[in-house]
Amino acid sequence: MTTVGRMAGVSQVTVSRALSDPDKVSPDTLRRIREAIEATGYVPNAVAGALASRRSRLITALVPSITNIVYSSLLHGFAEIMRQHGYQIMTSEIGFDPAREQETIIAHLSRRPDGILLTGIHHTPEARRMLIGSGIPVVEIWDISETPIDCCVGFSHAEVGRQVAEFAVGAGYAQAATVTAGDIRAQRRRDSFIDRYQALTGSKVTRIDYPAGTATLGQGRDALAALIDRQGFAAGVVFCSSDQFAHGILTEATTRGLDVPGRIAVIGFGDQVFAARTHPAMTTIRVDRDALGKEAANALLQRFRDDAVGPASIDVGFSLIRRESA
Amino acid sequence: MTTVGRMAGVSQVTVSRALSDPDKVSPDTLRRIREAIEATGYVPNAVAGALASRRSRLITALVPSITNIVYSSLLHGFAEIMRQHGYQIMTSEIGFDPAREQETIIAHLSRRPDGILLTGIHHTPEARRMLIGSGIPVVEIWDISETPIDCCVGFSHAEVGRQVAEFAVGAGYAQAATVTAGDIRAQRRRDSFIDRYQALTGSKVTRIDYPAGTATLGQGRDALAALIDRQGFAAGVVFCSSDQFAHGILTEATTRGLDVPGRIAVIGFGDQVFAARTHPAMTTIRVDRDALGKEAANALLQRFRDDAVGPASIDVGFSLIRRESA
DNA sequence: TTGAAAGCGCTAACAC
DNA sequence: GTGTTAGCGCTTTCAA
Numbered sequence A, B: 001m002t003t004v005g006r007m008a009g010v011s012q013v014t015v016s017r018a019l020s021d022p023d024k025v026s027p028d029t030l031r032r033i034r035e036a037i038e039a040t041g042y043v044p045n046a047v048a049g050a051l052a053s054r055r056s057r058l059i060t061a062l063v064p065s066i067t068n069i070v071y072s073s074l075l076h077g078f079a080e081i082m083r084q085h086g087y088q089i090m091t092s093e094i095g096f097d098p099a100r101e102q103e104t105i106i107a108h109l110s111r112r113p114d115g116i117l118l119t120g121i122h123h124t125p126e127a128r129r130m131l132i133g134s135g136i137p138v139v140e141i142w143d144i145s146e147t148p149i150d151c152c153v154g155f156s157h158a159e160v161g162r163q164v165a166e167f168a169v170g171a172g173y174a175q176a177a178t179v180t181a182g183d184i185r186a187q188r189r190r191d192s193f194i195d196r197y198q199a200l201t202g203s204k205v206t207r208i209d210y211p212a213g214t215a216t217l218g219q220g221r222d223a224l225a226a227l228i229d230r231q232g233f234a235a236g237v238v239f240c241s242s243d244q245f246a247h248g249i250l251t252e253a254t255t256r257g258l259d260v261p262g263r264i265a266v267i268g269f270g271d272q273v274f275a276a277r278t279h280p281a282m283t284t285i286r287v288d289r290d291a292l293g294k295e296a297a298n299a300l301l302q303r304f305r306d307d308a309v310g311p312a313s314i315d316v317g318f319s320l321i322r323r324e325s326a
Numbered sequence C: 001t002t003g004a005a006a007g008c009g010c011t012a013a014c015a016c
Numbered sequence D: 001g002t003g004t005t006a007g008c009g010c011t012t013t014c015a016a
Helices: A002-008 A012-020 A027-040 A046-053 A069-084 A098-109 A125-134 A157-170 A184-201 A217-229 A243-256 A289-305 B002-008 B012-020 B027-040 B046-053 B069-084 B098-109 B125-134 B157-170 B184-201 B217-229 B243-256 B289-305
Strands: A058-063 A088-093 A115-119 A138-141 A151-154 A176-180 A205-209 A236-240 A264-267 A284-286 A312-315 A319-321 B058-063 B088-093 B115-119 B138-141 B151-154 B176-180 B205-209 B236-240 B264-267 B284-286 B312-315 B319-321
Touching: A002 A012, A002 A027, A012 A027, A046 B046, A058 A069, A058 A098, A069 A088, A069 A115, A069 A289, A069 B088, A088 A098, A088 B069, A088 B088, A098 A115, A098 A125, A115 A289, A138 A289, A151 A289, A157 A184, A157 A236, A157 A264, A157 A319, A176 A184, A176 A217, A184 A205, A184 A236, A205 A217, A217 A236, A217 A243, A236 A243, A243 A264, A289 A312, B002 B012, B002 B027, B012 B027, B058 B069, B058 B098, B069 B088, B069 B115, B069 B289, B088 B098, B098 B115, B098 B125, B115 B289, B138 B289, B151 B289, B157 B184, B157 B236, B157 B264, B157 B319, B176 B184, B176 B217, B184 B205, B184 B236, B205 B217, B217 B236, B217 B243, B236 B243, B243 B264, B289 B312
Parallel strands: A058 A088, A058 A115, A115 A138, A138 A151, A151 A312, A176 A205, A176 A236, A236 A264, B058 B088, B058 B115, B115 B138, B138 B151, B151 B312, B176 B205, B176 B236, B236 B264
Antiparallel strands: A284 A319, B284 B319
């Protein structure tokens, strides 16, 4: 900046002003500064800027996985809004390990971000304490809580399970099964599905549970095979924790020549882009992830404006999209 | 740090040393400093550290899209290695717009990252100039070049097209078609497939081209419908630019009761996790994206150690995985 | 409209 | 083993 200033015949501060608030600099000076920047190829140092201004224009995000479309599409919507407002996003994957989350939070806090995005509402007490202590605005997404750290935007996973159970019972399926990934929120949907289904029908729900990690079509196929071949699940509805699983069930059913939904009915979760075009088309739960991410970005931006705002919990809801598979 | 030092009865510098190089501090002092850190909940300020040391421990990455599994799995492998070495990753999506790439590069450069990851080898001359001028190590991935900015790790997309064409001709398919997304590298695979196929057989290849954006199963289905219903493609092999498209072709063929690969043969690209379990199992091109990402991370880490290294181009290759669909 | 001075919270170099 | 000093490249405040 000093060099640019010297070339333009002004001081370093004037260059700073020309960049951050051009209106405060005379048109002529501005022009000379711009020429000098052009000539030198000067690129401002945001690190120094952040240190001096205590604003980093950096948002950090913690998600379980970036290869899982659920989280990456959330981030996509979030980042798009943030980018439009001049913020950049630093993302870390934390899997489903609370210890790793806490460790990562410390690393993120050290970057002095202007805001932090967290996935889910369950964090270690220590992590929660540090976050609150930092004074940095935090938005928790993909779930809702009565007591967010700061604010949260998501929906009730328990409510999803309940509504799916009620739909399944209403549709009159004789038996029910679940195929669930090792994700705390997926488990919450499963548990409330089972509770509600059993309360309504009195009949037991067969469960297939997978360990943590991204759900795959192959696992869905294997699950249906296990259900039929080893668990005596002859016919009924299968509620999956993701569309991938559901797609696998569909694939396996097709391969075996089983009628869907006559023999095996399938309900997915996510309404991913392929769900409307599977054969047969998939019945699933839609959550507008892109909109959810954008909503989260706006919640944070709101907090940057007036910091007097109290805790807020935004429920974006979900909807059951009935297609052909159930 | 000053506060922590005061509590531990040492100066601020000693605290800095205790954090960055604990061996240089006496065990007793170290203990007192650790207690003081614990008591105050002190979190180091990496912004100030980066400014003073000129090392940010930040790597920035530019990818076309984070919701596309191809790029997110690349980043996953890359970030994992980088994290193990104490680096964090800031990612931006740039779509397929060179102007946006250039704009984003400036924003990234201003953060003074220790390294930059770029997708592809085609950048504006201006972007290239700025990158070189910055002196920051750059790794370009997912393609290879004789003249990388700094180093690159990828494979030859033209070679993929050629090999697929040779495979298709060898398998004796009567006609060939391509379904391609609006991605420069996908187009390169398509073009070299067509060139080679026509050179070998003299027969024309039918093309379906989609605009930029993530490829979907639905588009694959629509493509096969268009091929059969409107382009007079009665039988033959279809080379897709992604497994999503190929999965769609498979789905549409199944829906229409067409024999695969007898009537319609399908070749995908990517060997995504579902490819081995589709019905029928998909023939596709495998690129070990996780390994590629890791290789890219190692290339950058190598450059952090000795900066005397010259340009390097690492070809990680690919392989045609023959399953049932072709 | 512009500039001078101070300082953001650290690290690097050197002294003790 | 520990402390002192001098910045890193900006923004902020205040003065002109």
